[in-house]
Amino acid sequence: MGFFSAVFGNTDNNQLTEVVKNGAFLVDVRKPAEFAEGSVKGAVNIPLDNMHEQLSKFIAKQNIIVFCRSGNRSRQAKNILEQNGFQDVINGGTWQNVNQMVLQENQQV
Template identity: 75%
Template sequence: MSFFSALFGSTDNTKLTEAIKEGAFLVDVRSAGEFASGSVKGAVNIPLDKIGSQLAKFKGKKNIVVFCRSGNRSGQAKSILEQNGFQNVINGGTWSNVNQYVN
């Protein structure tokens, strides 16, 4: 186990790939400025500090993939969503990691 996966939790890329193939709700939790500089095709930007006030946007989604620059903020976003009853959340880690699975 790498240092980062020990710290932030490992990303299950098989689960990630399947979720993306099935049309997962892709959420970039970086700041608006970071998002504007490039992100994953089809992703929406809901910065980490807005997740709690934007929960309605996650309702009814089969799979949710959250990601950021390093995997830290997306790990926090996953926790917030799970604390609010969402069980179908995947921490995709970095946006470049998620991007390699999106067509």
């Protein structure tokens, strides 16, 4: 297990692939300037700092994937969502990791 996996949790790419395949709600929790520099196609930007004020955007969403630059903010976002009753939340880790899964899925379609 690598350093980041040990600190931030290991993302199960098989689970991530399956959830992406089923049309996950993709949420980039980085700051807007970071999001503008590049993100996952179809993702929405809900910065971690605004998560509590934006909880209504998650209502009725299933298979939520949160991600960021390193996996730290997405881990925090996952915790916030779960503490507020949202289930089926996955910490996708880095936006590059989630992007790779989305690109792979789009190639198979």
